[in-house]
Amino acid sequence: MPIIATQGLTMRFPRVTALDDLSVAVEPGVVGLVGANGAGKSTLIKILLGLMPPTSGTATVLGLDIARDGLRIRESVGFMPEYECLPPDVSATEFVVHMARMCGLPPSAARERAADTLRHVGLYEERYRPIGGYSTGMRQRVKLAQALVHDPKLVFLDEPTNGLDPAGRDEMLDLIRRIGAEFGISVLVTSHLLGELERVCDHVVIIDGGKLLRSQAVEAYTAASGVLTVEVEEGRDDLGRRLHEQGVSVHPEGRFLVVDIAGETTYDLIRDGVADLGLRLIRMEQRRHHIEEVFQTAPQAPSGPHAAGTVPQGVSR
């Protein structure tokens, strides 16, 4: 059963169509939702939580109908919002226990679950200090803990790496992977950073101007390309010249040579060239595609705000 399925989902505000006839279904796992600022990601999450009725169309979350079962959806789904929403004067423990109680857990179970969840997200002694003194990374962890405390089957994480430094991002991405792999909780995670989603997701849905651009497994986006990256210690240009003379399509790129694969012979020609020129081969690997290439090849939607051939502003690697 898909964890999320939408059919013709449309949300029109007076001046803008935030979602435009969106039909998509995703299976359990870690699912990325990507789109530029204003693409409709937060609107979709609010509609899926049953907090806002769509203008038209239908959707189910964990098999529950958003129009009828909003309360049951919110019981089974955790939500980590993008915006700052934590009270500064209470500790992480007090806040997460409170959220667990709000979800219906009795006092002792709420305390236990809060302690477990805060430990899972990497907050230890700090959890007794007021949240107001926390770093951005710690606050993101508290937001994540409150989304997980009632043991949901699915969590919606809206831009969980926002505002984090590279180390904080890596830690948050590791946590997201563990939520999916170790705890068996499905995740819908939004980001405008495609490289992040490539790292943690099983499946990525791309929306642009409220329309579905692509929905497929990450491996389908990152399949091996027909191009080799070759790095030699010295003599890059000599090797490039020789390959070119042998009819190989090749061009330099930084320290590397980028070589079009025209069959097994391409590998032989590189190997022979390296040996004959007495070079040291550091690497020869087949390049993989990246999710961003979807934006570079997608035709422009008639009403889409973004020019074809460009990554929409706000979406980056």
Ligand SMILES: Nc1ncnc2c1ncn2[C@@H]1O[C@H](COP(=O)(O)OP(=O)(O)OP(=O)(O)O)[C@@H](O)[C@H]1O
């Ligand atoms: N309550 C509202 N009233 C009017 N317009 C809205 C409302 N909520 C969202 N919009 C508009 O709908 C479009 C989609 O917004 P949404 O917040 O869903 O995008 P997003 O992909 O989440 O972007 P971001 O990454 O900036 O949060 C935007 O043009 C936004 O201005």
